[in-house]
Amino acid sequence: MAMLSLISALHCNSVRCIRTLLRPFTESFSTKPFKPIEPEPQSNPIIPPYSTSFYHSNVRQTLSCYANDWKRALEFSNWVQIQSGFNHTTDTYNGMIDILCKFFEFDLICDLIKRMKENSVAYPNHVTFRIVFKRYGWAHLVEEAMNAYYRTEEFGLRDETSYSNLIDALCEHKHVIEAEDLFLNKSKDLTLFFVGGSKWVVEEV
Numbered sequence: 001m002a003m004l005s006l007i008s009a010l011h012c013n014s015v016r017c018i019r020t021l022l023r024p025f026t027e028s029f030s031t032k033p034f035k036p037i038e039p040e041p042q043s044n045p046i047i048p049p050y051s052t053s054f055y056h057s058n059v060r061q062t063l064s065c066y067a068n069d070w071k072r073a074l075e076f077s078n079w080v081q082i083q084s085g086f087n088h089t090t091d092t093y094n095g096m097i098d099i100l101c102k103f104f105e106f107d108l109i110c111d112l113i114k115r116m117k118e119n120s121v122a123y124p125n126h127v128t129f130r131i132v133f134k135r136y137g138w139a140h141l142v143e144e145a146m147n148a149y150y151r152t153e154e155f156g157l158r159d160e161t162s163y164s165n166l167i168d169a170l171c172e173h174k175h176v177i178e179a180e181d182l183f184l185n186k187s188k189d190l191t192l193f194f195v196g197g198s199k200w201v202v203e204e205v
Helices: 002-027 056-065 070-082 090-102 106-117 126-138 142-155 160-172 176-186
Strands: 190-195 199-204
Touching: 056 070, 056 090, 070 090, 090 106, 090 126, 106 126, 106 142, 126 142, 126 160, 142 160, 160 176
Parallel strands: none
Antiparallel strands: 190 199
């Protein structure tokens, strides 16, 4: 019983934290005059109401709340940066990219990646392009997935990890023939190792 009480308390605290974080954002859509609301007596002291200091974990968690509404997620992402001075990291950008990918908003994704490229603390990484590869594969946009792989060279990420992520994405979404063709074109310079029966790791020989 004590453990259940602790879990319940932590859950309520987490919900209160997210509500506090979202309050100024959601009120920005209201047509009513702004009226400050007194904080609840048990509100989380880590995030004061209407604070402009947000933790990256809270921003990422809030984005996940909008996982099925990419427009609101993007609005929140821009709002928290412009209005509150929040500095996005690679992780928070990746969260936004994952949401946009679900709705095939690839033009907006390209814009975000360009913004990441200009930010040394939010530079694209292998996870960024793995998300893109998987969504292209899911949408059966094989050529676009391959073009995204070639673009990783601009970011210093065209390596064994990116190649493996691309092959995984194509195979996962039943584009095995295309993945095989891609591999055969690389076979003169690369050798393939199987790890765990499914993960493909490619290394130069």
